[in-house]
Amino acid sequence: QQQVKQSPQSLIVQKGGIPIINCAYENTAFDYFPWYQQFPGKGPALLIAIRPDVSEKKEGRFTISFNKSAKQFSLHIMDSQPGDSATYFCAARRYRDDKIIFGKGTRLHILP
Amino acid sequence: DAGITQSPRYKITETGRQVTLMCHQTWSHSYMFWYRQDLGHGLRLIYYSAAADITDKGEVPDGYVVSRSKTENFPLTLESATRSQTSVYFCASSGYFGDKDRWYGYTFGSGTRLTVV
Structure with missing residues (x-):
């Protein structure tokens, strides 16, 4: 059962543009919402995360907006660069057992 | 070196053979996880472990076996490999700096690309 729905599946943006990746969740037992970035041939790596009592969090060019x-x-990426081309996963953590439910991922390509 | 390591990096095996993928972490994290990644399916949880000798099924456990006799190791075994198990497998661990408010997410290994022929 898919509890975190992510869109779009793929996204192409010109350099300097602002790609936006959206996620929706169904379970209110989640207490932490991380985003992971994955480059080809590598494991996903934590990019930025937010708690549900915060509406926005910025880290460098990456911003999470949260509507509880x-x-x-x-996820918004400001002034996007070709080096941001990767697959991005949104996720939600279930507090009682640390289990993270991942979205299906968005393949982002930033054109030079 | 500190971190989480998976081995082998690449593996080709024949249908019906048993194969074990290794995962080792150096942080003494309580939680460890095995995921498979397939195009169109994202990351799917196979098994997870809350501590040594405590394991539980995830979303797609059929055909897989895990054990965790030591905190730092979490091997995944395919008892009789099938072509549908061709995938990239990721191990991950999670832990805290002191208390649950300082959780720093999952750390993933570099993955094992398994091909079943």
Whole structure:
């Protein structure tokens, strides 16, 4: 059962543009919402994360927006660069057992 | 070296053979996980472990066996490999700096690319 739905599946953006990846969750037992970045041939790596009592978090060019009432959150990448081309996974952590439920991923390509 | 390591990096095996994928972490993290990654399916949890000798099934456990006799090791065994198990397998661990408010997410290994022919 898919509890974290991610869109779009793939995204192509010009350099300098602002790609936006959206996620929605169904379970209110989640307490932590991380985003992972994965380059080809590598394992996913934690990029940025947010707790549900915060509406926005910025780290460098990466921003998470969180809407608790709508059960939605999104990743924005400011001034995107070709080096940001990767697969991005949103996720939600279940507090009682640390289990993370991942979205299906978004393949992002930034054109030079 | 500190971190989480998986071996082998690549493996080709024949249908019906048993194969074991290794995972070792140096942080003494309590939780460890095995995922498989397939195009169109994202990351799917196979098994996870909350501590040594405590394991539980994830989303797609059929055909796999795990054990965790030591905190640092979490091997995954395919008892009789099938072509549908061709995939990239990732091991991950998670832990805390002191208390649950300082959780720093999952750390993934570099993966094992398994091909069953």
